[in-house]
Amino acid sequence: YEIYLRGMSGAVPRLPTDLSRLEELTEQRLGPGPVGYVAGSAGTGSTADANRAALDRRRIVPRMLRDVAERDLSVEVLGHSLPAPLALAPVGVLSLMHPDAEPAAARAAAAQGVPYILSSASSTPMEEVAEAMGDGERWFQLYWAKDREVTRSFLHRAKAAGFTALFVTLDTPLLAWRPRDLDQAYLPFLHGVGTANYFTDPAFTAGLAKPVHEDPDAAVMHFVGMFADPAKTWPDLAFLRENWDGPIVLKGILHPQDALLAAEAGMDGVVVSNHGGRQVAGSVAAADALPRVAKAAGDRLTVLFDSGIRTGDDIVKALALGAKSVLVGRPYAYGLGLDGQAGVEHVIRCLLAEFDLTLALSGHSRPTTLTADDLIEESA
Numbered sequence: 001y002e003i004y005l006r007g008m009s010g011a012v013p014r015l016p017t018d019l020s021r022l023e024e025l026t027e028q029r030l031g032p033g034p035v036g037y038v039a040g041s042a043g044t045g046s047t048a049d050a051n052r053a054a055l056d057r058r059r060i061v062p063r064m065l066r067d068v069a070e071r072d073l074s075v076e077v078l079g080h081s082l083p084a085p086l087a088l089a090p091v092g093v094l095s096l097m098h099p100d101a102e103p104a105a106a107r108a109a110a111a112q113g114v115p116y117i118l119s120s121a122s123s124t125p126m127e128e129v130a131e132a133m134g135d136g137e138r139w140f141q142l143y144w145a146k147d148r149e150v151t152r153s154f155l156h157r158a159k160a161a162g163f164t165a166l167f168v169t170l171d172t173p174l175l176a177w178r179p180r181d182l183d184q185a186y187l188p189f190l191h192g193v194g195t196a197n198y199f200t201d202p203a204f205t206a207g208l209a210k211p212v213h214e215d216p217d218a219a220v221m222h223f224v225g226m227f228a229d230p231a232k233t234w235p236d237l238a239f240l241r242e243n244w245d246g247p248i249v250l251k252g253i254l255h256p257q258d259a260l261l262a263a264e265a266g267m268d269g270v271v272v273s274n275h276g277g278r279q280v281a282g283s284v285a286a287a288d289a290l291p292r293v294a295k296a297a298g299d300r301l302t303v304l305f306d307s308g309i310r311t312g313d314d315i316v317k318a319l320a321l322g323a324k325s326v327l328v329g330r331p332y333a334y335g336l337g338l339d340g341q342a343g344v345e346h347v348i349r350c351l352l353a354e355f356d357l358t359l360a361l362s363g364h365s366r367p368t369t370l371t372a373d374d375l376i377e378e379s380a
């Protein structure tokens, strides 16, 4: 209610409370290059649109007279109690949004008590970000490199820096066709700014003929050639299981069969996600995939969700469709671009406040009582 109370006393928030306006504001402030990188999607953008449509098509059917005076938003995720079903999704190269980059996002998440998933493609070395996270929940996202030694080194560094859960992104064995990046020649990896986490890695630099500063182009090409590996198959997960003793969550799962394979491979969870519509053009909308994956996962896997979450009611819907918690990507990247750490905190606070209100107004005092019966699906 703090945001409401401040509003009543005439204090206008620095950023809009309707988070859908952040993209346009960021474009005005930072220009089309950085926003093209964040907003851009695969192909015509139809998958990102479908993500929104699939959430919009589902409508909450509120219940009345259910004593929602006292509410508890906490959820159990990967053996931890989280204060609310929200985490910040891994977003690479945040220095394109703000010079304070990943450490600012990490500080914001820690201050608001939500987990931050640090991207492998961080523009700040992971050790620095870990320090900024203080007591916050440290989760690490792995782009599973072609080179085993680099993967081993990343896992070793992440463990030493206090990261607990590992999110392995499977939907990016290649970078998709993203016209907004291509048209503006704005592929940040090729500019080298997305590679700090790699350029400071001993196993990565050992593979270079010359030090990074002597031949940066060769270093970037080395990165492009090894950051992901389209030849990987399910049995390869054994390598990660052997080299990581915390929970492992597979990010980018859309097919129920893949959820079963994840459980068989001894994984702890999945993120139902189509990378915010940035990878497979024409992919199923993430919210349409969620119920089937959740059903296949049963109690064997923790099911998380992202791709298209913009409001508190979206969170209610995702939980009703079977997710334990959601991740949010672009909105906090824009918050960072507009107002650094404070902008990210603003986005988290708005989402949580709206979620709390919508949950209560829907007749629930805790997230765990939401089920598919709380929604209807309008015909497309």
Ligand code: FNR
Residues within 6 Å of the ligand: 037, 038, 039, 089, 090, 091, 092, 093, 119, 120, 121, 141, 169, 251, 273, 274, 275, 276, 277, 278, 306, 307, 308, 309, 327, 328, 329, 330, 331, 333
């Ligand atoms: C991403 N995403 C992503 N995912 C990942 O596993 N590693 C990464 O480095 C990145 N980088 C990245 C950059 C940018 C600019 C965006 C927008 C997204 C995907 C991200 O984790 C998440 O799946 C989506 O952002 C969720 O969709 P919304 O919330 O942006 O609609």
